[in-house]
Amino acid sequence: MTRYINGLVFNSETRNFTKQSFQVQGQYFEPATSTTKTELDLDGYYITPGFIDSCSQIGLAEIGIRWEGDDSYEFDSHLQYSVVDGIYPFDAAFQKAVSHGVTASHIVPSPKSLIGAKTAIIHHAHTTVDEMIISKDVAYSFSIGHQAKSTFFTEKKKPLTRMGIAKILRETLQQIQQQEPLIKKIVIRAHKAVDLELVSRLQQEFSSIFDFHVIHGTEAPLLQETSFNTMIAGPTFRYIEHNEMMALSPKLYHQLSKHNIPFVFCTDHPVSSTSHLILEGCLAIREGMTRQDVLYALTTGAANFLGIAHQTGAICEGLLADFVIWDKHPLDLDAQVVATFIKGTKVYAREEGLTQ
DSSP: EEEEEEHHHHHHHHEEEEEEEEETTEEEEEEOSSSOSSEOOTTOOEEEEOEEEEEEOOTBBBBBBBBBGGGGGSSSOTTTTTGGGGTTTTHHHHHHHHHHEEEEEEOOOOOTTEEEEEEEEEOSSSHHHHHEEEEEEEEEEESSSSHHHHHHHHHHHOOHHHHHHHHHHHHHHHHHHHOOOOEEEEEEESSSHHHHHHHHHHHHHHHTOEEEEEEEEETTOOTTTOOOSEEEEEOOOOOOOOOOGEEEEEETHHHHHHHHOEEOOOOOOOOOOGGGGGHHHHHHHHTTOOHHHHHHHHHHHHHHHHHHHHSSSSOOOOSSEEEEEEOOTTTTOOOOEEEEEETTTTEEESSSSTTT
């Protein structure tokens, strides 16, 4: 049992840092008591819950490896596929992620997958995928637009149009609907306004069964009269690889907020490195968001959206002890991670000795 005292701890309810103590017993935060085996003084340090990347291919698309390390999509896909079966727990990207304070990711197949797979949420440490899993079968995933069209047409020579893509989506959703699915969340990758409008129509058509959520949403600000459920926005720190992304800008975050569209952040690793998740937050601040709201979206907000707030996402008794110690406010560009913990275990330390 370890008690951490005097640190500036991010409070998910007030969205501010307050000086307080917290206690870890095994894998969980426990009520603070005066009798502990170890007591560590964190005076001058900032402590946040571990950051959560709300859309990533980490572990599916292994960094530094060519095609043989890419399990991020299957052309002839099927919604009985699960990303859990493709995750490589020794991907070097996991260690890089925890060194930047990111402790968990929502794993989603590549944008090449018109029909993707069942998604999952995993921790960034442990030696088997089963140990890493926080929640599996989280959502059904789809992708529409340029990349899905291109991949599908290359293999099938059809459909070439968005009309054909929409037909396949509707037929697939109808098949799922007939099976009385346990999974209700649908995530769809889309950049262009015409594709975002399709998502809105699908939400209206299948609202009694599914909740639809857009990933990316690059041109969402153009659709001022269209309402969306919580969006997985970004990444905006990336190269523009095709015409559908010409509107890509960090201004997206402020515009979504201005139009009252709730959102969380993502890197879609390896499109942008998981280590850049905090940079997405900093860019949002530059465009007008507050530090408090950005930190909430990176932690508790992401956990709420993904349905894991009863497990992680806040420094609160009873939750898994996923937390990060910073040498200054984490949204300062020169802030450094001092130590990262997942389920109470130190998985990264910049300075050995501080958190012994």
